[in-house]
Amino acid sequence: MNFQQHQAAFAAYIRHPETTPLPAGVKPERMAMYRELFFNNIDGFLIANFPVLHRLFSEQDWQNLVQDFFAKHVSHTPHFSEIPEEFLAYLQNERQCVTDFPFMAELAHYEWVEMALSIADAESEKMPLEHLTETALKLSPLACLLAYQFPVHQISPTFLPLSVPQQPTFLLAYRNFEDVVHFCELTPLTYRLLQLLEAKSGRFSETYLAQLATFAPTFSVQKLQESGLEILRDFVQRGVIVSA
Numbered sequence: 001m002n003f004q005q006h007q008a009a010f011a012a013y014i015r016h017p018e019t020t021p022l023p024a025g026v027k028p029e030r031m032a033m034y035r036e037l038f039f040n041n042i043d044g045f046l047i048a049n050f051p052v053l054h055r056l057f058s059e060q061d062w063q064n065l066v067q068d069f070f071a072k073h074v075s076h077t078p079h080f081s082e083i084p085e086e087f088l089a090y091l092q093n094e095r096q097c098v099t100d101f102p103f104m105a106e107l108a109h110y111e112w113v114e115m116a117l118s119i120a121d122a123e124s125e126k127m128p129l130e131h132l133t134e135t136a137l138k139l140s141p142l143a144c145l146l147a148y149q150f151p152v153h154q155i156s157p158t159f160l161p162l163s164v165p166q167q168p169t170f171l172l173a174y175r176n177f178e179d180v181v182h183f184c185e186l187t188p189l190t191y192r193l194l195q196l197l198e199a200k201s202g203r204f205s206e207t208y209l210a211q212l213a214t215f216a217p218t219f220s221v222q223k224l225q226e227s228g229l230e231i232l233r234d235f236v237q238r239g240v241i242v243s244a
Helices: 003-015 028-049 051-055 059-072 080-093 104-119 129-134 188-199 205-213 221-238
Strands: 137-139 143-148 169-175 181-185 241-243
Touching (some): 003 028, 028 080, 051 104, 104 181, 129 205, 137 188, 188 221
Antiparallel strands (some): 143 169, 169 181
């Protein structure tokens, strides 16, 4: 074997020790040590980044899930900080198990967002509240709008919804000025307002509120303007909305 062939055999055994022959010239106990080291690193990283998902499984079922990811998924990054994103891609595109929770991919995405925002290399400056109506606005780069079929923020070992609810769940994730990640649940109308800012940044509050009125024809225009401004003020204070 040349070095690359030996390296491939080494990696294949670590991924599939039950079905792959032991690399030539390496003792079984040494390979077992490498296998345990690699697998435990991946396992520990996934537990740290997906704590809710982890708690929903028995220890054996969780180990089977991690082993399936470890053995089958082809990662495209050498960085540990990107393993959660690779795990998410595996759940969304590759995982096939009829006994999985129907909300598993959505829950994993919800947990991944928290990690992604916490390490995001972005900044946003606080905008003076008194300038709200006179400043072009945009959604902060540290804010993320989320829409799910399942109420992922409520899922726990004692709450496991197995059928899709009639109403979707709208959430906002954001990192505040103290670099703490928060989540809050949104009404459909508030979600739509923030969607407008995300899709068409650089406009004034009155423009967004006028566009919002077309989605709420049963609301009084004056009431919608007043309520909308209060919502915008709140999100400016939280750092969700910033100057464009």
